Amino acid sequence: MTAFWNEYRENWVAVIALAVVVVVVSAALLAPWIAPQDPYDLANLDLMDARRPPGFVGSNGYVHWLGTDAQGRDLFSAILYGLRISLQMGVAAGAVALAIGTTLGILAAQAGGKIEQAIMRVVDLQLSFPAILLALVLVAVLGQGKVPLVIALVTAQYAYFARTAYGAATAERQKDYVEAARATPLPGRRVVFRHILPNCLPPLIVVGTVQVANAIALEATLSFLGLGLPPTEPSLGMLIANGFQYMMSGRTWISVYPGIALIILIVAINVVGDQLRDQFNPRLRR
Amino acid sequence: MSEVLTAASVTRRFAPRITLGDRIAAALGAKVDRRPVQAVTDVSLAVRKGETLGLVGESGCGKSTLGRMLAGILPPSAGEIRLHGAAPMRGRHKTTTRIQTVFQDPYASLNPRIRIGEAIAEGPVAHGLVTRAAAPAMVADWLRRVGLDPAYATRFPHQFSGGQRQRVAIARALAMQPEVLVCDEPVASLDVSIQAQILNLFLDLRQELGLTCLFISHDLSVVRHVSDRVAVMYLGRIVEIGEAGRIYAAPRHPYTQGLLASVPKLVLSGDPAASFRPIPGELPSPLSPPAGCAFHPRCAKATDLCRQERPPLSPREDGTLVACHHA
Structure with a gap:
């Protein structure tokens, strides 16, 4: 573990990315305490403050460092709360997809034959057409809300986990230590859970990190298209969509700042994932 | 002497897996090779109580496949494996714990994520041979008996050398209290200096525990060192089987003679060429074995009879069984 961290530390870009992820995640977690305004409380909002540029001092005395949106919400607060929702969706979808995908992948590798x-x-079929298409159809069918959205994201993403787990499990099953376990013989459950599964985890962790970022991007896309969460609790994608109509009138901040937040989050998670992948891949070891 | 582990006309074929892609290619008229590889053909042998049977042959002759079938890891395609008259497998799964295996590569046969203490204890605990509470003491005892420090129980395999790992693998197999130990090239991947240590450990434990052993190796001097009887395999069949001393002193089958002659030795006599005579040619493909005696393309004594008719494995006056028309 220490050796792992020492190797990770050698890549300063990855260290910065990890720091960014930590800062963004804690900012999102602590949003209710650090945000100057509760963007969900309509009583807090004043339409007189709407669409004001960054640095504007609002009627209630707040300084809106990133400006306000069309409803008079403080953008900084809205972004913090939006991050919260985006991360919730991304992590929830990633975790459920990981669990389902891994189960299916290892089951396939273990059962063989028709199963x-x-x-x-x-899985192949699903990987062959765009995730966004599938997610769009599902959200359209299931309706809006957090649970339908997570179901749509999971359905769009479990296949990546299933393929990764299947590949890793098939490779591990060929190895002598699995044969040794069967030759003892150890119970099948123990062979799968104590021997094969732990050795499949490294690639799954990597795919998991990247898929959380993808889930966040996918959720933002759906919200941008108006198919994500209800506008009363805007995620980052919704914030970007809300500001989009004001882009041409010069009020770019409404879309741009949530967009920057989204990009920073996704890029940081991807850089961390890439570094993990490099470290877990012995062939890339120096 | 009573027979503990027997193989009766055992055959193992490996059919190539026909994938969806292959099926599509076949439907479109491509030729897909569906010929099975016959790794072991019609082998019958018995391992007797308390003895060590050495199994030798070139790479690819089927000795590991036969060993895995006898160990109850691989089901035979035809024929039967029996341990005291009962099958060691049900379907594709091994059921007995009375046969244990030591594998060739100790770097691969230990799970890199499991501490060696757990690796040794998990089998006995799973089968109720020892309680979970008593397991650490048993692990310590076994580590001592294979010559390792009991304090190593909490270490991971990567913290050990190859020889130490093989000691762990032996402890793991013996902790299951087996009656039969199958050793599949247990020293082939070790340094020569370590090989002797592991072999001596193996000999000591075998005597101490009264084990019945099947010892698979391509190294004739190793097999001579440990075996009571020796079986020589060529292209999936046994060509000669008998007392180790007799076979090494007077090999009958031309292949056994060739094998023994091809062992490189330090030359003390004047003629270096006499000490090292490789067998000409290569092992034929098991996909298309030669007709008649499988060894005839490489055999100096081959006649038309050898090319047409396969010699049966038949007994000679001293009890050795040989499959050759001319020996």
Whole structure:
């Protein structure tokens, strides 16, 4: 573990990215305490303060460092709360997709035969068309709200985990230590959970990190298209969409600042994921 | 002597896996090779109580496949494996704990994420041979008996050398209190100096525990060192089987003679060429074995009879079984 961290530390870009992820996640977690305004409390909002540029001092005495949006919400507060929602969706979808995908992938590798063919062909099919398309259709069918959105994101993403877990498990199953476990013989459950699964985790952790970022981007896309969460609790994608109509009139901050927040978050998570992948891949070891 | 582990006309084929892609290619008229590889053909042998049977042959002759079937890890395609008359496998799964295996590569046969103490204890605990509470004491005892410090129980495999790992693998197999130990090239991946240590450890423990052993190796001098009887395999069949001393002193089958002659030795006599005579040619493909005696393309004594008719494994006056028309 210490050795792992020492190797990680050698890449300063990855260290900065990790720091950014930590700062952004804690900012999102602590939003109710650090945000100057509760953007969900309509009583707090004053339409007189709407669409004001960054640095504007509002009627209630707040300094709106990043300006305000069309409802008079403080953008900084809205972004913090938006991050919260985006991260919630991303992590929830990533975790559920990881659990389902890993189960299916290892089941396919373990069962073989018809079950393997059935699972992996469905996975192949799903990987062959865009995740956003599937998510769009599902959200349209299931309706809006957090749970339908997570279901849509999971359905769009579990296949990546299933393919990764299947590949890793098939590779591990060939190895002598699995044969040694069968030769003892250890119970099948123990072979899977104590021997095969832990050795499949490194690639899954990497895919998991990247897929959280993808889930956040996907959620933002859906929200931008108006199919995500209800506008009363805007996520980052919704904030960007809300400001979009004001882009041409010069009030760019309404869209641009949430956009920057989204980009920073996704890039940081991806850089961390890339570094983890490099470290878990022995062939890239120096 | 009573027979503990027997193989009766055991055959193992490996069919190539036909994938969806292959099926599509076949439907479109491409030729897909569906010929199975016959790794082991019609082998019958018995391992007797308390003895060590050495199994030798070139790489690819099927000795590991036969070993895995005898160990109950791999089901035979035809024929039967029996341990005291009962099958060691049900379907594709091994059911007995009375046969344990030591594998060739101790770097691969230990799970890198499991501490060696747990690796040794997990089998006995899973099968109720020892309680979870008593397991640490048992692990310490086994580590001592294979010559390792009991304090190593909390270490991971990567913290050990190859020889130490093989000691752990031996402890893991013996902690299951087996009656039969199958050793599949247990020293082949170790340095020569370490090989001797591991072999001596193996010999000591075998005597102490009264184990019945199947010892697979391509190294004739190693097999001579440990075996009571020796079986020589060529292209999936046994060509000669008998007392180790007799086979090493007077090999009958031309292949056994060739194998023994091809062992490089330090030359003390004047003629270096006499000490090292490789067998000409290569092992034929198991996909298309030669007709008649499988060894005839490489055999100096081959006649038309050898090319047409396969010699049966038949007994000689001293009890050795040989499959050759001319020996």
